[in-house]
Amino acid sequence: MTSQAGWLWALGWLFAGFFVLEGFDFGLALAMPFLGRSGVQRRLVINAMGPFFLGNEVWLVGTVGVLAGAMPVLDDDLLTGLYPLIVAILVCWVVRDAGIWFRSRRDGRGWRLGWDGAIVAGSALLAALWGVVVADLMQGLAMSAPGQVAAGPASLLDPFSVVSGLAFAAICLVHGTVFTALRCPGTLRERAVRLTRWALPLAVALLALAVAAGALTRQVRVSVGHPAIVLVLAVVLALLLVVAALLAARGRTGWAFTATALAMAIPVAMLAAAADPYALVWATTARSGLTPARIIAGTPTLSLLSYTLLPFFPLILLYQAWSWWTFGAPYNRARRTVFF
Amino acid sequence: MNTLTFARLEFGVTAGIHFMIVGLSLGLALLLSIIETRWVRNGDPRLESMAKFWGGIFVINFAVGIFTGLVMEFQFGLNWSGLTHFLGDVFGAPLALETIIAFFAESTFLGMWIFGWGQLGQRVHLALIWLVTLAAYASVFFILADNAFLQHPVGYAVSGGVGRLTDFGAVLTNGNLLLAFGHVVGAGLMVGGTLMAGVSAYHLRRPGGDTAVFRSSLRTGVLAMLVGFPVLVAFGIEQFGYLGDHQPDALRALFKALIETIGAFTMLVLGGLLILLTLASTVMLVKDRLMRSPALQRLLVWAIPLPFLTSVGGWVFREEGRQPWAVYNVLPTRAALGNASFSLVASCFVVFTVVLVVLVIIDYALIAKMAKRGPADGIFGTRVDELLADEPEFTL
Numbered sequence: 001m002t003s004q005a006g007w008l009w010a011l012g013w014l015f016a017g018f019f020v021l022e023g024f025d026f027g028l029a030l031a032m033p034f035l036g037r038s039g040v041q042r043r044l045v046i047n048a049m050g051p052f053f054l055g056n057e058v059w060l061v062g063t064v065g066v067l068a069g070a071m072p073v074l075d076d077d078l079l080t081g082l083y084p085l086i087v088a089i090l091v092c093w094v095v096r097d098a099g100i101w102f103r104s105r106r107d108g109r110g111w112r113l114g115w116d117g118a119i120v121a122g123s124a125l126l127a128a129l130w131g132v133v134v135a136d137l138m139q140g141l142a143m144s145a146p147g148q149v150a151a152g153p154a155s156l157l158d159p160f161s162v163v164s165g166l167a168f169a170a171i172c173l174v175h176g177t178v179f180t181a182l183r184c185p186g187t188l189r190e191r192a193v194r195l196t197r198w199a200l201p202l203a204v205a206l207l208a209l210a211v212a213a214g215a216l217t218r219q220v221r222v223s224v225g226h227p228a229i230v231l232v233l234a235v236v237l238a239l240l241l242v243v244a245a246l247l248a249a250r251g252r253t254g255w256a257f258t259a260t261a262l263a264m265a266i267p268v269a270m271l272a273a274a275a276d277p278y279a280l281v282w283a284t285t286a287r288s289g290l291t292p293a294r295i296i297a298g299t300p301t302l303s304l305l306s307y308t309l310l311p312f313f314p315l316i317l318l319y320q321a322w323s324w325w326t327f328g329a330p331y332n333r334a335r336r337t338v339f340f
Numbered sequence: 341m342n343t344l345t346f347a348r349l350e351f352g353v354t355a356g357i358h359f360m361i362v363g364l365s366l367g368l369a370l371l372l373s374i375i376e377t378r379w380v381r382n383g384d385p386r387l388e389s390m391a392k393f394w395g396g397i398f399v400i401n402f403a404v405g406i407f408t409g410l411v412m413e414f415q416f417g418l419n420w421s422g423l424t425h426f427l428g429d430v431f432g433a434p435l436a437l438e439t440i441i442a443f444f445a446e447s448t449f450l451g452m453w454i455f456g457w458g459q460l461g462q463r464v465h466l467a468l469i470w471l472v473t474l475a476a477y478a479s480v481f482f483i484l485a486d487n488a489f490l491q492h493p494v495g496y497a498v499s500g501g502v503g504r505l506t507d508f509g510a511v512l513t514n515g516n517l518l519l520a521f522g523h524v525v526g527a528g529l530m531v532g533g534t535l536m537a538g539v540s541a542y543h544l545r546r547p548g549g550d551t552a553v554f555r556s557s558l559r560t561g562v563l564a565m566l567v568g569f570p571v572l573v574a575f576g577i578e579q580f581g582y583l584g585d586h587q588p589d590a591l592r593a594l595f596k597a598l599i600e601t602i603g604a605f606t607m608l609v610l611g612g613l614l615i616l617l618t619l620a621s622t623v624m625l626v627k628d629r630l631m632r633s634p635a636l637q638r639l640l641v642w643a644i645p646l647p648f649l650t651s652v653g654g655w656v657f658r659e660e661g662r663q664p665w666a667v668y669n670v671l672p673t674r675a676a677l678g679n680a681s682f683s684l685v686a687s688c689f690v691v692f693t694v695v696l697v698v699l700v701i702i703d704y705a706l707i708a709k710m711a712k713r714g715p716a717d718g719i720f721g722t723r724v725d726e727l728l729a730d731e732p733e734f735t736l
Binding site: 052075151300304313320 | 444
């Protein structure tokens with residue numbers, strides 16, 4: 001494998017890691033109004049993701065760091081091309097994070113309800129916006145001049161993107177409820193499993209709708225490189241969700257969570273299959289795009305990054321696994337503490 | 341007012357807030373690590389209270405650092421693609437190193453440290469805060485490597501209209517970087533030390549606030565200021581010399597460019613006051629006279645905002661001095677701009693500024709409230725049991 005291909009894999013791996021890990025944070029927050037019926041219960045729900053929260057969102061920081069280092073041109077074109085979406089994502093992100101950090105720092109009922117609202121609304125929008133990003137990238141970015149990206153995608157919020165956004169949010173919801181069932185015994189687990197049963201058909205239906213909307217959108221038909229693979233991946237995603245819901249209902253929450261975690265990584269694989277052989281597709285009448293060679297950093301930079309960063313990728317997995325090993329067990333009344 | 345103005349203002353506001361937060365994070369992280377080390381060594385409950393109290397302030401401050409850091413990281417791609425298209429091969433590498441080597445570890449270990457109170461063994465918990473501190477300083481080093489590259493570009497060559505990395509060693513041993521790093525390390529100790537001393541002085545002046553925790557914290561804070569200021573000043577003076585050799589325009593503009601002048605004078609005047617306060621407080625530490633000096637204690641409380649203003653002033657001086665270049669003598673700031681429209685950049689500036697300023701105000705209000713309340717009800721180690729006392733129907 002060339003270092004060029006290696007860094008594209010690293011990028012995909014980090015972005016998929018972000019979806020898998022941050023995905024349950026989004027879903028758990030989306031489920032919070034149904035799971036937690038009092039302020040204290042909502043606090044317990046938030047703290048179920050608590051120890052991992054910082055270690056989850058850092059995957060996006062790492063994704064953008066690798067983009068900036070190994071593929072500076074792709075970094076520019078992606079962020080410029082998705083400009084309004086990225087700004088919306090950042091604002092929702094910051095407001096939601098503020099909610100998580102601030103809500104339990106004061107006692108007032110209004111204060112906590114207000115920040116709970118910020119957490120739920122921010123997470124819902126974030127999940128939907130990431131779905132929109134995936135859909136927009138499948139259609140391709142708009143050009144302002146030949147080879148030059150325009151600020152803002154051609155079809156920011158067309159029906160395909162909107163339905164994809166809703167589908168992604170629903171998939172996160174399934175992932176989040178399964179995670180809650182994994183970490184919270186008792187009442188919260190019962191409610192989470194019940195909610196999984198409701199969220200599953202919603203997620204599968206919206207995913208099917210997104211696939212149909214994609215098939216009906218002309219630009220998607222032009223831009224997507226391997227439609228058959230993308231379709232198969234969508235089916236696998238739906239099957240994984242079904243399997244997860246069945247396992248969760250039987251109390252096998254660990255395996256259920258494994259299935260939803262795999263499902264969350266699939267949108268990144270779909271993106272790769274849709275873009276191939278390009279790194280980035282343009283929304284043009286005949287299929288075109290930027291090849292990996294056009295967006296990747298020069299050889300000196302790539303070899304520098306390969307030598308310095310290679311040992312850190314397994315190390316990251318190792319210490320994040322340590323964090324899960326330490327805090328992953330279900331809540332225990334007497335031993336567990338909360339912070340958020 | 342054009343696109344360039346708003347893009348610069350947007351970055352300036354984000355980075356300015358970020359710099360205030362990071363300064364405090366750096367200083368407090370180190371002091372916190374030292375306090376927790378002392379606690380693990382001798383088991384004194386006073387030191388545990390101190391670690392939890394200052395740790396609470398540290399993490400609430402850290403939160404806003406994440407927000408501003410995230411917004412900053414994305415702004416390079418959003419607004420400054422002229423810079424990254426031309427010099428991304430050099431400029432991006434330290435960013436990648438920072439995120440993968442430093443920030444990944446910092447985030448993961450901080451999460452474990454926060455939730456590890458009362459759950460992890462003392463030594464493991466102590467190791468975590470030292471790892472967070474180490475990662476924080478590594479992170480600053482990489483980010484300053486990028487900033488130093490903008491100030492004094494080294495280790496690259498332009499071929500075919502694109503800058504390629506030729507010598508990463510030169511990027512990491514850039515004189516500008518080493519001086520700035522030393523300066524920021526000293527500044528961090530000054531910010532953290534002044535806050536610690538000021539908050540402790542506030543409590544000592546109140547009835548019933550004269551406790552072992554705050555006497556000890558006052559001493560630690562003043563000592564941090566004492567260690568911090570010579571480092572800060574030495575690396576600061578060296579930077580003036582360096583500026584004379586490498587950025588003579590910045591020195592010449594000092595008396596002509598208004599914003600740069602304001603920044604420089606804020607830094608020098610307030611910094612001077614802080615040094616005087618440090619020296620006076622140190623002298624009064626002898627025989628604990630500082631504990632009985634209400635006048636000096638009051639000055640220490642008033643001094644809390646000064647190091648924040650000083651560091652923002654210094655940062656404005658440094659960044660304005662580089663203008664009109666994004667990369668000094670290589671890439672004009674105008675050419676570093678991306679191709680987003682005026683309305684997009686301007687509205688984005690308004691949105692980010694409003695959101696970040698509101699959040700940082702709330703954050704500082706929360707920190708002030710925690711600081712005033714003292715260590716009585718810590719924010720770490722709240723047991724699930726205590727929370728569920730009022731929810732008999734609920735099983736867990």
